[in-house]
Amino acid sequence: MERCCFIFFTFTLLLFYTTSEASHCSIKGLPLVRNISELPQDNYGRGGLSHITVSGSVAHGMKEVEVWLQTFSPGSRTPIHRHSCEEVFVVLKGSGTLYLASSSHKYPGKPLEYFIFSNSTFLIPINDAHQVWNTNEHEDLQMLVIISRPPVKVFIYDDWFMPHTAAKLKFPYYWDEQCQQEPVKDEL
Amino acid sequence: MERCCFIFFTFTLLLFYTTSEASHCSIKGLPLVRNISELPQDNYGRGGLSHITVSGSVAHGMKEVEVWLQTFSPGSRTPIHRHSCEEVFVVLKGSGTLYLASSSHKYPGKPLEYFIFSNSTFLIPINDAHQVWNTNEHEDLQMLVIISRPPVKVFIYDDWFMPHTAAKLKFPYYWDEQCQQEPVKDEL
Numbered sequence A, B: 001m002e003r004c005c006f007i008f009f010t011f012t013l014l015l016f017y018t019t020s021e022a023s024h025c026s027i028k029g030l031p032l033v034r035n036i037s038e039l040p041q042d043n044y045g046r047g048g049l050s051h052i053t054v055s056g057s058v059a060h061g062m063k064e065v066e067v068w069l070q071t072f073s074p075g076s077r078t079p080i081h082r083h084s085c086e087e088v089f090v091v092l093k094g095s096g097t098l099y100l101a102s103s104s105h106k107y108p109g110k111p112l113e114y115f116i117f118s119n120s121t122f123l124i125p126i127n128d129a130h131q132v133w134n135t136n137e138h139e140d141l142q143m144l145v146i147i148s149r150p151p152v153k154v155f156i157y158d159d160w161f162m163p164h165t166a167a168k169l170k171f172p173y174y175w176d177e178q179c180q181q182e183p184v185k186d187e188l
Helices: A002-025 A174-180 B002-025 B174-180
Strands: A049-055 A065-072 A080-082 A087-093 A095-100 A112-117 A120-124 A130-133 A141-148 A154-157 A168-170 B049-055 B065-072 B080-082 B087-093 B095-100 B112-117 B120-124 B130-133 B141-148 B154-157 B168-170
Touching: A049 A174, A049 B087, A049 B120, A065 B087, A065 B141, A087 A112, A087 B049, A087 B065, A112 A120, A120 B049, A141 B065, A141 B141, B049 B174, B087 B112, B112 B120
Parallel strands: none
Antiparallel strands: A049 A065, A065 A141, A080 A130, A080 A154, A087 A120, A087 A141, A095 A112, A095 A130, A154 A168, B049 B065, B065 B141, B080 B130, B080 B154, B087 B120, B087 B141, B095 B112, B095 B130, B154 B168
């Protein structure tokens, strides 16, 4: 009897888990017009970040473009990283600093600094190492981020003087990780 | 003397025209971080529209994605059209109606209607005929529009029952037209 209860409990738990996974990671059952406030948001273990995949490859079947809504609390930032896709930012709220280095040397080197602000836009040249930092102590920095060639394949640097060849590939990236894992099998 | 003045005047005018063209249609001299409020906006002959190319193929050298900021006054709308690229909308202000028909018949047919609203997002399946209409009588409808495979190649329908094969190609599209023309030569 106890064993039966355990099996039933485990089965229910797995069923629940599989169902809730589907709502995050599958386009099935999603309405065509979706309220962005109701989309899943998470920090994916990155302090100070709120990430929402507005329209994504793994989450919504996009093949050529992906759109994120990201909010950085004061002081929080992306890692120093590069990717071989186009990326456009549209700053919706707040301000901060873009650090950008070229890809023409063996390592990024000291980056150029750009002030970014509400209602500004900028694009990151393909493969240039960059970092976006909410350097405004008083306000969140909120941006729409658009990338091509999803899902994103990110190379991460420990610092600006790490050789490009030593940067570490993080794939799948944080928000795609959950959905790209093998689905949980509901076998007992 | 009169002829000389005329030539000088014409030369100055052409020089001014060529220079102002360059600022609209070339990435040369553009700052990396750009204030969206200061970007060129126009209705391109389409009543009730304000279009800004936030990050564009012809205007800014994008190869894989393009971002527009579009505002539709009450009652204004896109033509019924289709394109073979991905398209994502993010509604920033206002509300309206999306009309969407599938591409699986010989003509679009009666479209489905979807209510679109501030802070909503939706994507248009590749090649599905669609129309976005500001059906809100009291407020502008403002959206960020993201497309892949720029510059956009649009097929336009007179109505929902026009065969797909009769839809008319408009390429280059309104906002790319100016920059894709041969540059004005400053010869007299």
